[in-house]
Amino acid sequence: MKMTPLITSAVMHFGEMGSRWGFNRTVGQILALIVLHDKPLSAQEIADGLSISRGNTSMGLKELQAWRLIKQHIVPGERKEFFVPAGDIWTLATRVFEERRKREIDPTLSLLRDLLLDEPANSTESNAQKTLNEIHDLLESVTAWSQELQSLGPEKLDTLMKLGSGVGRVLELKDKLLPGKNTVN
Amino acid sequence: MKMTPLITSAVMHFGEMGSRWGFNRTVGQILALIVLHDKPLSAQEIADGLSISRGNTSMGLKELQAWRLIKQHIVPGERKEFFVPAGDIWTLATRVFEERRKREIDPTLSLLRDLLLDEPANSTESNAQKTLNEIHDLLESVTAWSQELQSLGPEKLDTLMKLGSGVGRVLELKDKLLPGKNTVN
DNA sequence: ATAAACTTTCAGTAATTTCTGAAACTTCAG
DNA sequence: CTGAAGTTTCAGAAATTACTGAAAGTTTAT
Numbered sequence: 001m002k003m004t005p006l007i008t009s010a011v012m013h014f015g016e017m018g019s020r021w022g023f024n025r026t027v028g029q030i031l032a033l034i035v036l037h038d039k040p041l042s043a044q045e046i047a048d049g050l051s052i053s054r055g056n057t058s059m060g061l062k063e064l065q066a067w068r069l070i071k072q073h074i075v076p077g078e079r080k081e082f083f084v085p086a087g088d089i090w091t092l093a094t095r096v097f098e099e100r101r102k103r104e105i106d107p108t109l110s111l112l113r114d115l116l117l118d119e120p121a122n123s124t125e126s127n128a129q130k131t132l133n134e135i136h137d138l139l140e141s142v143t144a145w146s147q148e149l150q151s152l153g154p155e156k157l158d159t160l161m162k163l164g165s166g167v168g169r170v171l172e173l174k175d176k177l178l179p180g181k182n183t184v185n
Numbered sequence: 186m187k188m189t190p191l192i193t194s195a196v197m198h199f200g201e202m203g204s205r206w207g208f209n210r211t212v213g214q215i216l217a218l219i220v221l222h223d224k225p226l227s228a229q230e231i232a233d234g235l236s237i238s239r240g241n242t243s244m245g246l247k248e249l250q251a252w253r254l255i256k257q258h259i260v261p262g263e264r265k266e267f268f269v270p271a272g273d274i275w276t277l278a279t280r281v282f283e284e285r286r287k288r289e290i291d292p293t294l295s296l297l298r299d300l301l302l303d304e305p306a307n308s309t310e311s312n313a314q315k316t317l318n319e320i321h322d323l324l325e326s327v328t329a330w331s332q333e334l335q336s337l338g339p340e341k342l343d344t345l346m347k348l349g350s351g352v353g354r355v356l357e358l359k360d361k362l363l364p365g366k367n368t369v370n
Numbered sequence: 371a372t373a374a375a376c377t378t379t380c381a382g383t384a385a386t387t388t389c390t391g392a393a394a395c396t397t398c399a400g
Numbered sequence: 401c402t403g404a405a406g407t408t409t410c411a412g413a414a415a416t417t418a419c420t421g422a423a424a425g426t427t428t429a430t
Binding site: 002004005006007009010013014017020021022035036037038088089090093103104107108111115118120121122124125127128129131132134135138141142144145148149151152156158159160161162163167168170171 | 187189190191192194195198199202205206207220221222223273274275278288289292293296300303305306307309310312313314316317319320323326327329330333334336337341343344345346347348352353355356
């Protein structure tokens with residue numbers, strides 16, 4: 001499997017960024033390698049290409065499958081397992097986004113719900129609860145919103161994003177269009 | 186400074202989540218502590234409350250200031266420095282979002298621009314470039330979008346988020362409203 | 371100018387995370 | 401059933417990241 005200079009720099013970069021995106025260096029590298037090659041890759045090719053151990057490769061592939069970013073690809077007549085991206089770039093981005101939401105927001109939402117059920121023991125707690133409640137509401141909005149965006153699908157998402165500063169204007173007009181929706185101001 | 190059970194669990198939780206949100210455990214704990222207390226806190230109170238070293242506290246506070254999540258608060262007649270949240274919950278969320286975008290997206294965007302300038306050496310590279318270009322466009326959309334959302338401000342953002350499934354419908358109607366905007370489909 | 375009250379820095383240590391590679395496991399062909 | 405071709409697991413090693421605390425730095429009052 002070819003590792004041209006261009007591909008190498010991209011792979012290395014995605015490795016470095018990996019840790020910021022919720023997975024570790026090798027997982028990032030493996031993902032980049034698989035996404036940038038149109039041909040399905042075997043675990044061994046990946047290990048060789050990145051000069052990492054076969055064991056590490058196996059764990060990385062496992063994690064990428066848990067994130068639903070790659071999938072197995074069966075080559076008829078071949079014993080080995082091959083891997084390909086689980087979808088197009090938009091799909092992958094969406095999955096990363098979704099998965100991070102699960103890890104970064106959901107556990108907090110769940111804790112906040114519990115904490116808000118307790119009776120405040122004094123004014124300090126009562127005040128803290130007020131803040132926790134704001135955080136809770138914010139996270140719920142974000143969650144609902146992100147699920148809404150998910151359900152739009154790539155094309156509409158793209159339209160929405162390209163709408164750019166039009167969003168503000170659409171928002172101003174929305175009351176006339178959608179009288180059923182409640183207004184905040 | 187009181188550490189009631191409720192506040193303690195919240196602080197501990199935000200500490201654990203901290204690493205997932207881009208900063209480390211103690212930084213998360215310090216932030217939670219400051220946000221949940223209406224009174225300004227001194228570095229010493231924070232160190233004591235969390236049982237961490239004064240040095241670590243100092244570094245944590247520095248980082249939170251770099252993220253623009255807390256600010257100094259001068260108490261007349263006091264020599265010590267006190268710290269308070271840099272704004273309301275929405276402001277803080279926005280800042281975290283913005284800061285993460287800078288760390289997680291901008292460097293990649295910049296690398297991709299460079300890689301796309303190179304002439305592809307062969308068909309493998311040319312294919313990889315096609316994919317890199319898709320990633321580039323996606324990240325640019327996300328960046329533009331997130332800046333757009335920033336500029337709406339908390340109230341409108343809240344309206345937009347609460348709009349929920351109305352977003353899809355607004356989108357369908359937008360052509361009639363904003364004939365100037367280009368359409369993707 | 372001194373000292374008290376406070377903050378920051380940073381070298382060394384501790385804790386955590388990641389990686390390796392050998393052993394165990396699985397699957398298939400003959 | 402045996403062994404070859406492959407995959408996974410996991411204990412220990414390596415690398416990275418976070419934390420401590422003593423020393424150096426800063427600011428203010430006298």
